[in-house]
Amino acid sequence: MLGIGPRTLALAGAGATLPSGYEAAFENPAELAQAASPDLELGYAATRFSLTLSPQPLTVPANGSASTLLGFALPLHFGSQSLVFGFAAQSPSNRIASATLPYAEEPQFPLLVQRTEATDFDLSVGLRPLGFLALGAGLRGLASLGGTVTVLQNPDGTSTSSVDDTLKPVLAPVFGASARVGERDTLALVFRAALQADFAVDVAAVNLGATTLPELHIAGVAHYDPLTLYAEYRRDLGPISLLVGLAYQRWSDFPGLLGQTVQCPATRPGCAALPAPKFVLSDSWAPHLAVVWSVALTPKANATLRAGYDYEPSPAPNQTDVSNTFDNTRHIFGLGYGVALGAPLIPLHSDLACQLQELVSRTQVKNSGVPSSNPGYPVVSTNGFVESCALSVGVRFR
Amino acid sequence: MSARRAPSLYALTLACLVFPGVARATPESTLGIGSRALALGGATSADSPDGSAPFYNPSGLVMAQRSELSLSYAATDFALSTNGAPAGVPALHTLSGSLLGRGTVLGVPVAFGLALSLSNGHLSHTSTVTAAEPRWVLDDGLPELIELGTDVALRPLPWLALGGGVGFLAATQGGFDVRGTALLADGQGSEYDSQLQHSVNANLVSVRYPSLGVTVAPLENWALALSYRGEARIDQRITGTLAGSISSGPLSLPVSYELESESVIAFQPRELVLGASFQLAHTHLNADLSWQEWSRYPSPVGRSGTQLTATLPPGLDLVLPANTTLPAPSDPHFKNRVSPRLGIEHALPWTAHSALLLRAGYAFEASPLPAHQYQTHFVDTDRHVLSVGCGLALEKPSALLPDGIRLDAHALWARYAERRLDSDGGAQPSSFSAAGHAWSGGATLSLAFK
Numbered sequence: 082m083l084g085i086g087p088r089t090l091a092l093a094g095a096g097a098t099l100p101s102g103y104e105a106a107f108e109n110p111a112e113l114a115q116a117a118s119p120d121l122e123l124g125y126a127a128t129r130f131s132l133t134l135s136p137q138p139l140t141v142p143a144n145g146s147a148s149t150l151l152g153f154a155l156p157l158h159f160g161s162q163s164l165v166f167g168f169a170a171q172s173p174s175n176r177i178a179s180a181t182l183p184y185a186e187e188p189q190f191p192l193l194v195q196r197t198e199a200t201d202f203d204l205s206v207g208l209r210p211l212g213f214l215a216l217g218a219g220l221r222g223l224a225s226l227g228g229t230v231t232v233l234q235n236p237d238g239t240s241t242s243s244v245d246d247t248l249k250p251v252l253a254p255v256f257g258a259s260a261r262v263g264e265r266d267t268l269a270l271v272f273r274a275a276l277q278a279d280f281a282v283d284v285a286a287v288n289l290g291a292t293t294l295p296e297l298h299i300a301g302v303a304h305y306d307p308l309t310l311y312a313e314y315r316r317d318l319g320p321i322s323l324l325v326g327l328a329y330q331r332w333s334d335f336p337g338l339l340g341q342t343v344q345c346p347a348t349r350p351g352c353a354a355l356p357a358p359k360f361v362l363s364d365s366w367a368p369h370l371a372v373v374w375s376v377a378l379t380p381k382a383n384a385t386l387r388a389g390y391d392y393e394p395s396p397a398p399n400q401t402d403v404s405n406t407f408d409n410t411r412h413i414f415g416l417g418y419g420v421a422l423g424a425p426l427i428p429l430h431s432d433l434a435c436q437l438q439e440l441v442s443r444t445q446v447k448n449s450g451v452p453s454s455n456p457g458y459p460v461v462s463t464n465g466f467v468e469s470c471a472l473s474v475g476v477r478f479r
Numbered sequence: 480m481s482a483r484r485a486p487s488l489y490a491l492t493l494a495c496l497v498f499p500g501v502a503r504a505t506p507e508s509t510l511g512i513g514s515r516a517l518a519l520g521g522a523t524s525a526d527s528p529d530g531s532a533p534f535y536n537p538s539g540l541v542m543a544q545r546s547e548l549s550l551s552y553a554a555t556d557f558a559l560s561t562n563g564a565p566a567g568v569p570a571l572h573t574l575s576g577s578l579l580g581r582g583t584v585l586g587v588p589v590a591f592g593l594a595l596s597l598s599n600g601h602l603s604h605t606s607t608v609t610a611a612e613p614r615w616v617l618d619d620g621l622p623e624l625i626e627l628g629t630d631v632a633l634r635p636l637p638w639l640a641l642g643g644g645v646g647f648l649a650a651t652q653g654g655f656d657v658r659g660t661a662l663l664a665d666g667q668g669s670e671y672d673s674q675l676q677h678s679v680n681a682n683l684v685s686v687r688y689p690s691l692g693v694t695v696a697p698l699e700n701w702a703l704a705l706s707y708r709g710e711a712r713i714d715q716r717i718t719g720t721l722a723g724s725i726s727s728g729p730l731s732l733p734v735s736y737e738l739e740s741e742s743v744i745a746f747q748p749r750e751l752v753l754g755a756s757f758q759l760a761h762t763h764l765n766a767d768l769s770w771q772e773w774s775r776y777p778s779p780v781g782r783s784g785t786q787l788t789a790t791l792p793p794g795l796d797l798v799l800p801a802n803t804t805l806p807a808p809s810d811p812h813f814k815n816r817v818s819p820r821l822g823i824e825h826a827l828p829w830t831a832h833s834a835l836l837l838r839a840g841y842a843f844e845a846s847p848l849p850a851h852q853y854q855t856h857f858v859d860t861d862r863h864v865l866s867v868g869c870g871l872a873l874e875k876p877s878a879l880l881p882d883g884i885r886l887d888a889h890a891l892w893a894r895y896a897e898r899r900l901d902s903d904g905g906a907q908p909s910s911f912s913a914a915g916h917a918w919s920g921g922a923t924l925s926l927a928f929k
Contacts, residue, residue, distance in 0.1 A: 153591060160879045244781070349667075476589075
């Protein structure tokens with residue numbers, strides 16, 4: 082959501098037409114084909130949230146996250162053709178994914194906070210079959226959890242709990258293409274399939290003596306990235322490159338945050354159990370603008386300045402009922418600086434970037450049936466900021 | 480028809496910690512990954528110049544001559560018995576892959592590697608262990624886990640290679656709440672009309688452990704290695720609370736229910752390996768001595784306690800489940816072990832650009848399980864592992880193919896020595912015998928690039 086490294090972070094998600102090193106494994110695998118030698122990179126990223134509700138004096142709890150970045154690009158030669166493998170991982174300190182899904186009336190920003198708390202794990206390959214055309218493909222990976230919890234009373238009076246769970250891989254393909262359509266013009270098209278990490282744990286019947294509870298189905302979506310189609314055009318003007326992009330995100334496929342707690346059995350399909358809470362989203366279009374300026378500091382050192390802007394419309398509807406599952410349209414601004422050293426110096430390169438996301442204030446009026454104890458009653462405005470920074474250091478092998 | 484009673488449930492909270500780990504002791508998991516290494520009995524800490532190095536000795540990455548991409552498959556089938564009856568230990572299928580990148584920085588050889596191993600198609604599969612029945616605790620019901628290792632190595636001097644990295648394991652941790660109104664069963668499914676909702680606060684977390692290695696090659700045909708892998712332990716914890724009431728006509732019965740469960744579902748002992756490799760013409764002779772700190776192995780038996788509190792009005796005859804407390808963890812008193820491993824590889828030049836590789840290996844792994852146990856009925860025995868393998872190495876087979884292609888295969892047979900074990904207490908037999916064997920086979924395809 083914020084870019085997988087300092088270069089895409091600075092460009093506010095743009096950069097599909099640029100050789101962005103290991104970040105191309107996510108941004109556009111076709112651009113991996115530009116890597117001529119192995120490159121290994123390590124980094125660190127941090128994100129802080131400041132999400133508020135007004136006039137209620139509430140701040141939505143969001144801890145923010147700190148992530149380690151790891152990536153490499155590795156060209157492997159098949160005759161005269163090079164296949165370049167790229168690996169990118171952005172991993173929160175000790176987490177792969179997080180499912181913080183409180184009850185619907187509790188104020189929350191699940192599309193904003195939760196998506197920054199998941200590991201982004203991408204393995205891609207890029208090649209250049211024709212001089213002007215590069216193609217790439219890859220996989221994004223996460224995990225889904227399924228299992229059962231059973232509590233049994235033993236004949237001797239003791240109790241035993243049995244837990245059986247399985248983490249299954251969830252993979253989403255990424256495809257990219259870059260074409261040099263003129264001496265100064267490049268086009269790129271990137272497709273990312275939806276990445277959805279579910280969890281479903283069935284808690285078997287709990288015996289309370291007087292009764293036995295029905296099986297509890299604890300299920301929901303821990304992480305969701307929508308199907309995305311992104312097109313970008315780059316124009317080179319000497320040392321300056323201008324980038325214009327447009328992203329389509331199919332949020333309408335979002336299945337909802339939480340599942341139904343009690344599921345109707347086959348023998349009673351029309352049972353009156355509470356349905357799963359609804360959270361219906363709509364598709365969105367997000368324009369991107371970015372500029373990259375390369376400067377030769379010395380004959381052996383180059384610097385790159387990057388800046389980007391992204392307008393991200395919210396796919397979520399107004400929260401007019403008891404639900405306070407908020408989301409806001411965002412203006413995203415990125416700024417970054419990078420330095421690369423060449424031979425005979427140590428072939429290091431380092432990039433630093435910061436990004437500011439401003440949540441456009443959104444006012445939501447509750448319906449008349451909403452109880453006054455609801456945190457959003459009678460009207461609530463949401464706004465805030467998300468601040469992110471990333472730093473990476475890489476070394477290029479010979 | 481029974482009277483309709485509507486208990487109100489307010490908070491059922493279940494917190495769950497599920498850490499996949501590496502507490503495996505199958506022949507394959509202790510001897511490593513990749514057909515070449517398995518065929519050499521796992522004796523490759525001083526001779527692993529390929530993508531398997533993250534498992535054996537990270538410094539081996541930089542001993543590779545080229546970058547490499549490899550993919551392996553292996554299957555293990557068990558024929559283990561307890562008291563003469565089959566133990567029913569399920570088979571294990573492992574798919575693993577590695578990527579090795581090599582180059583130089585300021586003239587110093589540098590390499591990095593990424594290795595991934597996936598068992599039975601899962602990132603992880605874990606289940607709790609009970610104490611009541613005899614169980615091959617290190618082979619049966621293994622946590623099937625993803626293992627992901629990333630390592631870096633450099634060779635600052637021609638005779639010295641250093642490497643290190645981190646292994647990753649996936650795990651889940653968290654809890655969930657349930658609230659609402661549950662309806663009592665009326666025999667016709669009325670409980671499914673319960674008006675219940677849940678919320679979740681769970682994390683899929685990563686567990687990390689370090690790996691370090693050094694290889695010293697004082698002479699052209701000698702290499703010595705020392706490698707270390709850290710301990711990893713995966714705990715599981717479940718807590719739950721329920722507070723509500725059951726109403727039946729004019730009666731209202733407050734109910735409080737608490738659940739607590741803990742267990743260790745996976746454990747990887749700290750390991751130190753000293754290895755040597757000697758090359759004589761086309762033959763490699765390898766020997767490893769590994770030390771594993773199994774004495775820190777915690778009991779994998781799940782422990783749980785429940786407490787149900789209800790204030791019964793006079794005249795209402797209900798039998799409530801008995802309350803139990805969470806017992807203290809027990810120490811299974813496992814022992815540290817030292818395991819020797821031997822391997823030999825001979826290359827038969829076939830053509831100018833190809834060679835046939837023949838391999839054999841042996842390893843002895845003493846059981847860390849004590850002969851006498853208290854209440855538990857764990858099963859494990861000493862193990863002799865014999866392995867053979869072959870490989871076909873092709874150099875520059877075609878302009879359109881990688882610079883080198885190697886296809887390796889291995890077969891492995893492990894004999895579990897017959898053993899009699901005793902257990903004091905518990906409901907099951909206090910003395911039982913164990914024996915058996917396991918078969919494993921697999922193949923690795925490696926592609927090398929300049």
